[in-house]
Amino acid sequence: MAGKEQTVNKVVLAYSGGLDTSVIVPWLKENFDCEVICFCADLGQGEELAGLEEKALASGADKVYIEDLRDEFLTDFIFPMMQAGAIYERKYLLGTAAARPLIAKRQVEIAELEGADAVAHGATGKGNDQVRFELTYKALNPKLKVIAPWRHPKWHIRSREDALAYAREHGVPVPHTEKSIYSRDANLWHISHEGGLLENPWNEPEEKMYQWTVSPEAAPDEPEYIEIDFVEGVPKKLNGRARGPVELMKELNEIAARHGIGRVDLVENRLVGMKSRGVYETPGGTILYAAHRELESLTLDRETMHFKDMIAIKYADLVYNGQWFTPLRAALDAFVAKTQENVTGTVRLKLYKGNIIIAGRKAPRSLYREDYASFGKMDVYDQSDAEGFINLFGLPLKVEALVDMEGGAPNKWRAPDYSKFKRD
Numbered sequence: 001m002a003g004k005e006q007t008v009n010k011v012v013l014a015y016s017g018g019l020d021t022s023v024i025v026p027w028l029k030e031n032f033d034c035e036v037i038c039f040c041a042d043l044g045q046g047e048e049l050a051g052l053e054e055k056a057l058a059s060g061a062d063k064v065y066i067e068d069l070r071d072e073f074l075t076d077f078i079f080p081m082m083q084a085g086a087i088y089e090r091k092y093l094l095g096t097a098a099a100r101p102l103i104a105k106r107q108v109e110i111a112e113l114e115g116a117d118a119v120a121h122g123a124t125g126k127g128n129d130q131v132r133f134e135l136t137y138k139a140l141n142p143k144l145k146v147i148a149p150w151r152h153p154k155w156h157i158r159s160r161e162d163a164l165a166y167a168r169e170h171g172v173p174v175p176h177t178e179k180s181i182y183s184r185d186a187n188l189w190h191i192s193h194e195g196g197l198l199e200n201p202w203n204e205p206e207e208k209m210y211q212w213t214v215s216p217e218a219a220p221d222e223p224e225y226i227e228i229d230f231v232e233g234v235p236k237k238l239n240g241r242a243r244g245p246v247e248l249m250k251e252l253n254e255i256a257a258r259h260g261i262g263r264v265d266l267v268e269n270r271l272v273g274m275k276s277r278g279v280y281e282t283p284g285g286t287i288l289y290a291a292h293r294e295l296e297s298l299t300l301d302r303e304t305m306h307f308k309d310m311i312a313i314k315y316a317d318l319v320y321n322g323q324w325f326t327p328l329r330a331a332l333d334a335f336v337a338k339t340q341e342n343v344t345g346t347v348r349l350k351l352y353k354g355n356i357i358i359a360g361r362k363a364p365r366s367l368y369r370e371d372y373a374s375f376g377k378m379d380v381y382d383q384s385d386a387e388g389f390i391n392l393f394g395l396p397l398k399v400e401a402l403v404d405m406e407g408g409a410p411n412k413w414r415a416p417d418y419s420k421f422k423r424d
Contacts, residue, residue: 008145010035011118012111014103014133015061017052019163019174021122024149025059026170028120031154032147035062039110041103042068044188044246059172065110069102070188074245077102078189081319082288083233083343084336085312088320091266093282093289095190100129101324104136111144118145125151128271132322139325182209188249190262190282201267201277212253212281216260216354223352225359226255228291230347233340235288252284260354262286271321290356291347298366299342308339 011028015021015038028036038056042049049066056064077098088094104121111119119137123129130148137146149155157163167174181196191211197203207215229237238248256262262283270276296305311332318329345363349356372380404411 008032008034008118008147010037010114010116011120011145011147012037012039012107012114012116013061014107014119014121015040015052015056015064016122017048017055018122019160019167022055022059022172022174023157023163023166023170024120024122025056025061026172027149027155027157027166028147029060030170031152032118034118035116036060037063037065037110037114037116039065039067039103039107041073041099041106042066042070043073043099043102044070044249045186048186055173060170063114067106069106070246071244073099073102073188074249077324078285079234079245080333080336081315082285082292083340084315084332085289085293085308086316086319087289087312088316089266089268091264092268092278092280092316092320093190093264093285094316094319095187095280095282095285096185096192097128097132097320097322098189098324099185099187100132100322101136104133105140105325107133108137108140108144112141116144118147120147120149123148123150126272126274128320128322131271132324135322136325184211186211188246188253189285190280193279193281194276198277198279205265205279209279210263210281213257213263213283214260219258219260219353223350223357224255224259225348225350226287227346227348228288229345230292230295231344233292233295233343235291249284252287256283256287256351257281259351261351261356263354287349287351287356290358291349292343294347294358294361295343295345295363296339298345298361298363298368300339301367304339308336311335 011032011034013021013024013028013036017040025036025038028034038061040052052066053064081094081098086094107119121130121133123133134146137144157166164174182193183195185192193209197206227239228235235248236242238251243251262281262285264280264282266280267275267277300308315332318324318326323329342365344365345361348360350359401411
């Protein structure tokens with residue numbers, strides 16, 4: 001066919017069912033004259049999956065995969081990230097960032113299964129997701145061609161109106177609901193909000209924007225207590241009852257959401273160089289991070305905990321930047337897994353109007369001993385030993401001060417003598 005690009009025979013598209021990826025289906029067929037297979041990962045986005053296969057086929061897809069990856073998402077991506085303590089720029093619990101490498105991983109596997117020679121995604125050229133998808137493609141199968149329509153010279157769809165016109169022209173079914181002013185991404189871990197009023201960082205988020213959590217003001221006036229049991233850093237029980245990862249996460253989300261827990265408003269640094277403002281709701285995840293951190297306070301020694309806090313920042317950067325399938329992330333996981341061997345125990349939490357209050361924690365391998373920590377008389381710790389420790393620990397400070405004194409230099413740590421400036 002004249003004007004076609006004939007270099008691609010079969011492409012697997014990361015498909016969400018939204019307007020953008022729906023119009024990408026006929027666009028791929030029109031511009032590449034290729035077979036299009038749509039793949040959607042069920043990561044807990046709920047109602048968004050309704051009628052997805054029919055919609056994809058009606059848009060022109062030759063085949064559709066919809067796969068439930070919720071267990072793998074939590075077990076292989078979210079929980080290791082939580083164990084590492086990874087938080088991007090002090091607030092973001094990485095719900096979207098952790099999802100993309102899993103989606104891209106399965107996309108590559110389907111491409112290999114189907115004998116496809118290309119993969120495609122609907123991420124724009126301004127965001128982080130394009131990097132997250134494509135780094136995964138490169139790591140898992142660099143021989144696959146990558147089609148990123150938003151960066152392609154033949155992509156002329158730049159607005160929702162353009163997309164709707166293209167959809168009508170090509171018979172693509174589009175949602176009949178009114179388009180939200182916000183761009184959202186949801187899975188079992190979080191829901192994100194961007195755009196609209198949020199583009200001005202001075203604007204307070206409007207209450208109707210939130211989809212999961214009630215406002216702290218509207219939360220119950222009575223606190224709720226919960227208990228979470230961990231085994232080697234993995235949450236296994238909620239309120240004494242064993243639950244699988246998906247069930248546990250769903251129930252934690254419901255509990256935390258009704259108490260207004262998990263809202264984050266963040267101006268973040270995107271990998272591509274610009275700042276963006278996003279609001280995130282991560283109710284159950286916020287509770288898990290808090291509980292896990294408290295259990296580690298009992299079971300990790302000082303040096304390990306402090307070093308682990310340092311690598312948590314790097315781990316978060318790797319996840320945010322799409323570098324999941326890298327040797328460094330795998331090496332950090334090995335370190336984190338070692339630190340989790342004794343992170344087994346129970347944490348009790350009090351939830352009240354947006355707050356998580358620690359009500360208790362216990363662990364069979366706790367390093368906290370009341371008899372050691374007590375200020376009373378004890379056999380294990382002789383308080384007179386502290387004098388020698390302080391003398392050695394403070395020796396560098398003492399030597400430097402003596403050198404300054406002998407050389408006539410003023411002590412750099414003492415306040416200046418302002419008395420000479422007093423008026424007569």
